Amino acid sequence: MxxxxxxxxxxxxxxxxxxxxxxxxxxxxxxxxxxxxxxxxxxxxxxxxxxxxxxxxxxxxxxxxxxxxxxxxxxxxxxxxxxxxxxxxxxxxxxxxxxxxxxxxxxxxxxxxxxxxxxxxxxxxxxxxxxxxxxxxxxxxxxxxxxxxxxxxxLPAGVPPASAMSLACAGPTMIHALYGRRPVRLGESVVVQGSGPVGLAAAAMAQLAGAAQVIVVGGPESRLAVARRLGIGDHHIDIIDGMDAAAALAEVRALTGGYGADLVIECAGAPDAVPQGIAMARRGGSYLVVGQYTDRGEVAVNPHQLVHRQLSLLGSWGFTGAHLVAYVNLLPALTARFxxxxxxxxxxxxxxxxxxxxxxxxxxxxxxxxx
Ligand SMILES: [Zn+2]
Ligand SMILES: [Zn+2]
Missing domain, CATH: 3.90.180.10 (Medium-chain alcohol dehydrogenases, catalytic domain)
Incomplete structure (x- = not known):
């Protein structure tokens, strides 16, 4: 050499x-x-x-x-x-x-x-x-x-390179969002909007972090089937070909004792997801917006909902080298489970x-x- x-x-x-x-x-x-x-x-x-x-x-x-x-x-x-x-x-x-x-x-x-x-x-x-x-x-x-x-x-020993690449951008993006901006707390009910790589990373990491249940609201059905097969998420709601927004909200409420989720993580990217996600959080809950990475326009939001329901609303932008390293260090645990x-x-x-x-x-x- x-x-x-x-x-x-x-x-x-x-x-x-x-x-x-x-x-x-x-x-x-x-x-x-x-x-x-x-x-x-x-x-x-x-x-x-x-x-x-x-x-x-x-x-x-x-x-x-x-x-x-x-x-x-x-x-x-x-x-x-x-x-x-x-x-x-x-x-x-x-x-x-x-x-x-x-x-x-x-x-x-x-x-x-x-x-x-x-x-x-x-x-x-x-x-x-x-x-x-x-x-x-x-x-x-x-x-x-x-x-x-x-x-x-x-790369840690025993981690297949293809597995490491699966969430190469999505993984560190969610490390920043979940561990830096709004950590998942033990026993929480978490809704993840979106079932692309960022949504799957969010759901998998919420499970590793100790969420009591993770509800993936996404689609199409083929993607939700992948999540189910890998054990990513406990419940899967198809909002593309399955339920409309009102039915999805009712399902989330039914799964959370009528209250809504402690934490909703937006990984969908479509502006419409935001008012839907605000509605899915419980009073006093948190809404973490990660998926609106490109500017796809405006959407109507009722600001009274933020106050009356006392929501914590957070955004998360990109990631640094430290987040990539944390993702790589997490890979043995991630790949052992998924x-x-x-x-x-x-x-x-x-x-x-x-x-x-x-x-x-x-x-x-x-x-x-x-x-
Ligand atoms: Zn990328
Ligand atoms: Zn600088």
Whole structure:
């Protein structure tokens, strides 16, 4: 394993929005101090990538796509490196890495101690264009250069890589929401709105955290069937083809002694879910909104409900490196209880456009690319 020879990588490059994505050969520089070159085994595909491709987000191009990844350490910069848990990193280790680096010096980072709200975040696969990078900066790529300051963490022994990728974005997003913003308390009744990866992560983590019952309100039925098969959630309400909102509310009330849930977690993404979720919380309960990640417009909410029902209403935005590391550290417990690998559909890297389409239509729960 020589450190000196020239390396290249075949990588998916976004040059023009809405145009075909090309696989191109890029140079990979030596790993500088604090940097790690990884051979990518899995590059995750998520809804954000479809937004990037379509040009709905203003990003610099050309850029190598892919902000979720898992791979093998190929080179480490001079001086060596420990992972985020303090374990020495070595060539050959299987690792995951956080999708972004907070700047540490803006007002939200330094003074508000809210690094998820960083004003100068750098994110792999999003705002690290090819021209500014020592090598591919996205995971839809055979190799990737991880910059100094990246939270890199070794995968715990015995955790299948595909399982780790199943909730690569959704898992750390829910760690931030549930452990940072509004923890699940022992014995609570929890409603989760949404049965995509974020909803499944919320339900699974609420169960691990000691909820007495978890009610998943989502759909279509095929997705709820997956949740049932994995044991994610205790009750499943199909709000797409099954019940209307009023019937779903009545069912939630019936399952909670007539009161409503102690905690409702919104992971649906549709604005209509919010007034429905407010109604599903008990008086004195909490409503944690996580799924409204993109702006899909306004919805009517009766503010009297917040006061009369004395609700705690919280939002949660993204995650930091620490949340990704906490997710990886939780994987042995998560994978011991839930068959997460079965959520994952693999695509060859060259089929990235098909993977994006399937994510968009809900044809697959979680798509990953194999470079
Ligand atoms: Zn910052
Ligand atoms: Zn993602």
């Amino acid at each position: 020589s450190n000196a020879h020239h390396t290249t990588s075949r990588s998916v490059v976004l040059r023009e929005f809405n145009k075909p994505l090309a696989v191109e050969e890029l140079d990979v520089a030596e790993a500088g101090p604090g940097e790690v070159v990884v051979g990518v085994e899995y590059g995750g595909v998520c809804g954000t990538d479809a937004h990037l491709w379509s040009g709905r987000l203003d990003i610099p191009t050309p850029v190598v796509l892919g902000h979720e990844g898992l791979g093998t350490v190929e080179r480490i910069g001079a001086g060596g490196l420990a992972d985020a848990n303090g374990e020495p990193l070595a060539v050959g280790d299987t690792v995951m890495w956080a999708s972004s680096i907070s700047c540490g010096s803006c007002v939200p980072c330094r003074m508000h101690e809210e690094p998820t709200l960083c004003e100068r975040r750098t994110t792999y696969g999003v705002n690290l264009p090819v021209a500014n990078a020592p090598g591919p900066s996205g995971s839809w790529s055979e190799r990737m250069v991880l910059r100094a300051g990246t939270s890199v963490v070794k 068959d997460l690998a079965s959520l994952v559909t693999e695509f060859p890297m060259a089929d990235c456009e098909e993977a994006l389409r399937q994510v968009g239509t809900g044809g697959v729960l979680k798509a990953v690319l194999r470079p």
